[in-house]
Amino acid sequence: MRSQQLPHLTPNAGDNRHANRKTMTMTTLNTTTIHGHTEGRFDGIRRDLRTRFEAWKVFRQTRRELNELSDRELADLGLHRSGITAVAREAAYGN
Incomplete structure (x- = not known):
């Protein structure tokens, strides 16, 4: 299984003075490759x-x-x- 980090922009909910300000968060997605390990499993x-x-x-x-x-x-x-x-x-x- 391969992990991939993807950046997402979300509004900063804790700071009302700067509603337009955005912070960057990271989301980890787990993906399974079609080649290699998956074929062997099948x-x-x-x-x-x-x-x-x-x-x-x-x-x-x-x-x-x-x-x-x-x-x-x-x-x-x-x-x-x-x-x-x-x-x-x-x-x-x-x-």
Whole structure:
């Protein structure tokens, strides 16, 4: 972020005798450059979204495939139907 100092003329409210007299004040504006840092930030956001989307697809596919199994097949794997979401979450996100 870049700071830029801009002068502004404002009337001096405290001095009624010299109503036409002006004092200079400084205002700081914060601007974000379009080149450089901002482009890198967008690339990072895009990569993060892509990574999250890919993990979500793994979660959905794992859950769908496990739901297609019969109770007997799930039992052979040591799973109960109520644990399918937890297994899919661990497969996709690692927690």
